[in-house]
Amino acid sequence: xxxxxxxxxxxxxxxxxxxxxxxxxxxxxxxxxxxxxxxxxxxxxxxxxxxxxxxxxxxxxxxxxxxxxxxxxxxxxxxxxxxxxxxxxxxxxxxxxxxxxxxxxxxxxxxxxxxxxxxxxxxxxxxxxxxxxxxxxxxxxxxxxxxxxxxxx
Numbered sequence: 001x002x003x004x005x006x007x008x009x010x011x012x013x014x015x016x017x018x019x020x021x022x023x024x025x026x027x028x029x030x031x032x033x034x035x036x037x038x039x040x041x042x043x044x045x046x047x048x049x050x051x052x053x054x055x056x057x058x059x060x061x062x063x064x065x066x067x068x069x070x071x072x073x074x075x076x077x078x079x080x081x082x083x084x085x086x087x088x089x090x091x092x093x094x095x096x097x098x099x100x101x102x103x104x105x106x107x108x109x110x111x112x113x114x115x116x117x118x119x120x121x122x123x124x125x126x127x128x129x130x131x132x133x134x135x136x137x138x139x140x141x142x143x144x145x146x147x148x149x150x151x152x153x
Contacts, residue, residue, distance in 0.1 A: 010079055018070030020090055020100035039090030039098060044137065047091045053140040060137045063089075066097035067133065071126055074099070080122045084129035086136055 011022040011034075021037035041047050044063065048055060055063075067089060074081060081088070081099060088101035 014074070014077070014079070016070060016073040017096065018066045018098055019073065020098040036100060037092075037098070039100070040093035041091035041095075043087050044089045044091060044097065044133075045086040048086070048137070048140060055137055055140070060134065062095070063091075063097045063137060064130075064134055067099065067130060070097070070099040071130065075123050075126070080126050081129075082122075082125070084126055085133055089133070 008022075008025055014022065020039060023035040023037065025032065025034045027033070041050075067084075071081065071084070083101060084099070088099070090098050090100050092098060
């Protein structure tokens with residue numbers, strides 16, 4: 001419950017055109033209900049499927065700009081997304097991408113930070129996920145390494 005309250009505190013403070021607006025939450029009969037702004041087109045994953053798996057270079061560029069702008073706002077406020085992917089990026093009626101699903105987002109409070117190095121690692125994880133997401137938007141496939149290690153696990 002403590003982690004939930006921290007996440008809600010982070011969500012309630014985020015105000016940015018590229019972040020899905022949080023309106024409130026409640027627990028009803030042991031079920032968590034979170035109320036967020038409506039995104040007309042749903043997730044980027046859904047948006048791609050509805051367009052038969054094709055996005056123009058212009059759309060990818062615009063979506064990327066929106067995602068980077070939203071991430072920059074998070075990072076300036078000592079937060080990270082922590083789970084950046086097409087399923088957690090939503091397209092509104094105007095075609096603007098908004099970051100959402102901060103279920104595992106981490107709020108980096110200055111007094112709890114060990115050092116700036118650890119904060120950079122967390123931001124770097126968002127940047128790596130951004131690259132992964134851009135590749136997925138361009139190729140409409142999940143990026144894969146030529147070295148598949150799953151057989152070794």
